[in-house]
Amino acid sequence: MGGLFGVVATENCLYDLFYGTDYHSHLGTVRGGMVVTKTDGFKRNIHDITNTPFRTKFEEDLHKLEGNSGIGVISDYEDQPLLIGSHHGNYAIVTVGRINNAQELAHQAMSNHHTHFTELKGNEVNPTELVASIINSEPTIVQGIQKMHQTIDGSCTLLLLTADAIYAARDHYGRTPLLLGRKGERTYAVTMESCALPNLGYTVERELGPGEIVRITPEGIENLAPPREEMQICSFLWVYYGYPASSYEGCNAEDVRNRCGAFLARKDTVTPDLVAGIPDSGLGHAIGYAMETKIPFKRPFVKYTPTWSRSFTPQESSMRTLVSKMKLIPIRELIDDKSLLLCDDSIIRGTQIKDIVQRLFAYGAAEVHMRLASPPLLYSCPYLNFSRSKSKMEFIAYKAIHALEGDVDDSVLAQYTDADTDRYAAMVQHIQTQNGLTSLAYQRLEDLIAAIDLPAEKCCTFCWKGCRRP
Numbered sequence: 430m431g432g433l434f435g436v437v438a439t440e441n442c443l444y445d446l447f448y449g450t451d452y453h454s455h456l457g458t459v460r461g462g463m464v465v466t467k468t469d470g471f472k473r474n475i476h477d478i479t480n481t482p483f484r485t486k487f488e489e490d491l492h493k494l495e496g497n498s499g500i501g502v503i504s505d506y507e508d509q510p511l512l513i514g515s516h517h518g519n520y521a522i523v524t525v526g527r528i529n530n531a532q533e534l535a536h537q538a539m540s541n542h543h544t545h546f547t548e549l550k551g552n553e554v555n556p557t558e559l560v561a562s563i564i565n566s567e568p569t570i571v572q573g574i575q576k577m578h579q580t581i582d583g584s585c586t587l588l589l590l591t592a593d594a595i596y597a598a599r600d601h602y603g604r605t606p607l608l609l610g611r612k613g614e615r616t617y618a619v620t621m622e623s624c625a626l627p628n629l630g631y632t633v634e635r636e637l638g639p640g641e642i643v644r645i646t647p648e649g650i651e652n653l654a655p656p657r658e659e660m661q662i663c664s665f666l667w668v669y670y671g672y673p674a675s676s677y678e679g680c681n682a683e684d685v686r687n688r689c690g691a692f693l694a695r696k697d698t699v700t701p702d703l704v705a706g707i708p709d710s711g712l713g714h715a716i717g718y719a720m721e722t723k724i725p726f727k728r729p730f731v732k733y734t735p736t737w738s739r740s741f742t743p744q745e746s747s748m749r750t751l752v753s754k755m756k757l758i759p760i761r762e763l764i765d766d767k768s769l770l771l772c773d774d775s776i777i778r779g780t781q782i783k784d785i786v787q788r789l790f791a792y793g794a795a796e797v798h799m800r801l802a803s804p805p806l807l808y809s810c811p812y813l814n815f816s817r818s819k820s821k822m823e824f825i826a827y828k829a830i831h832a833l834e835g836d837v838d839d840s841v842l843a844q845y846t847d848a849d850t851d852r853y854a855a856m857v858q859h860i861q862t863q864n865g866l867t868s869l870a871y872q873r874l875e876d877l878i879a880a881i882d883l884p885a886e887k888c889c890t891f892c893w894k895g896c897r898r899p
């Protein structure tokens with residue numbers, strides 16, 4: 430995934446930039462970067478944050494950077510921010526999203542013999558550099574951003590820092606959020622996570638709409654391209670990866686999670702001794718379930734937060750399994766002889782759930798029921814680098830279908846997305862049995878959308894339904 434944050438001020442903005450970018454640390458695990466500008470050009474730092482939190486890595490840099498405007502990024506893959514010299518003048522740029530046709534666009538750009546790319550990773554172009562090259566191919570920055578939105582297959586939200594302003598552009602369909610914050614008369618922030626604003630003294634000015642472009646200076650916010658009506662915001666923001674304290678399109682993530690849990694509870698018939706959430710992203714769902722049923726919410730697993738604080742997990746599967754085991758400490762007194770109901774956002778690959786269930790039964794659990802706040806994941810996300818899975822074959826739901834039927838065509842697969850079909854019931858039963866669960870139930874898609882509380886046509890649900898809209 431990735432996250433970004435920017436500040437425009439009339440005095441040194443570094444501390445706001447530092448903490449504001451840090452508040453996006455749950456969105457990426459590989460690279461962090463900040464760039465600031467004053468009168469003497471750009472000053473930039475990029476660090477590998479694979480094993481060390483952003484704040485720890487960048488604390489040492491604070492005295493080396495100073496500027497009145499700056500942008501920062503947490504990135505899962507590429508080095509950012511990039512510094513670009515162009516006919517638009519010098520600028521720095523950060524992006525969040527995914528470009529499926531990156532190689533094709535890079536070849537097209539290079540075919541004119543005037544474009545080259547310097548930030549290759551293996552043989553792949555850096556997507557942020559590709560975005561900059563498209564922006565540079567047009568007479569103005571705004572025309573360049575709009576051309577980029579029209580030519581990429583995927584999604585891109587960006588911040589572009591010039592000597593005197595930040596250009597902020599939300600992706601064409603608004604799959605990722607982007608908000609403006611204000612502090613006093615002449616200081617502005619732009620952020621993906623609204624939770625980055627209050628502790629830094631900002632209030633939310635407004636959200637940008639899909640495809641909207643603004644230019645931010647201490648004098649104010651200039652609208653350069655209006656928002657589009659059509660929106661497909663990522664529903665997974667509320668279910669999983671958005672921060673609970675953030676709101677997107679006016680809907681708070683923790684509130685939505687509580688409602689997800691309540692919807693699950695209303696459809697349920699089991700009567701466990703306690704309700705628990707898989708830390709951290711299952712907690713809001715579990716609280717909602719417990720409030721609805723009046724069954725006690727407890728923590729049979731406690732996360733060891735002093736060192737395992739990050740919610741995103743490592744890239745390698747063996748490390749993911751180890752981390753998932755080490756960070757959750759079971760409490761025998763809350764498990765032994767108890768019927769437990771666990772809530773989580775989703776099961777993607779299912780590599781951790783089996784281990785959790787086995788550990789609970791080893792600690793004496795009488796029953797382990799699992800409730801998931803979203804429907805079974807059957808399609809890889811084509812818009813964001815949300816899931817590291819390259820293929821749907823890695824998804825636990827797809828593996829269950831494969832075990833039941835072998836290879837299936839799209840029409841058969843579509844039946845598994847319908848919670849009222851026998852095929853859907855067989856898939857859920859298979860996952861339940863394979864993981865040793867006493868019972869398993871997933872959220873229905875219509876209940877998830879009702880919990881988000883936005884019109885269904887404004888929410889992207891591709892990874893559950895497979896309908897690429899538009």
Ligand code: SF4
Binds near residue numbers: 664665810812889891
């Ligand atoms: S496909 Fe899924 S993860 Fe990707 S933008 Fe849509 S809802 Fe979000």
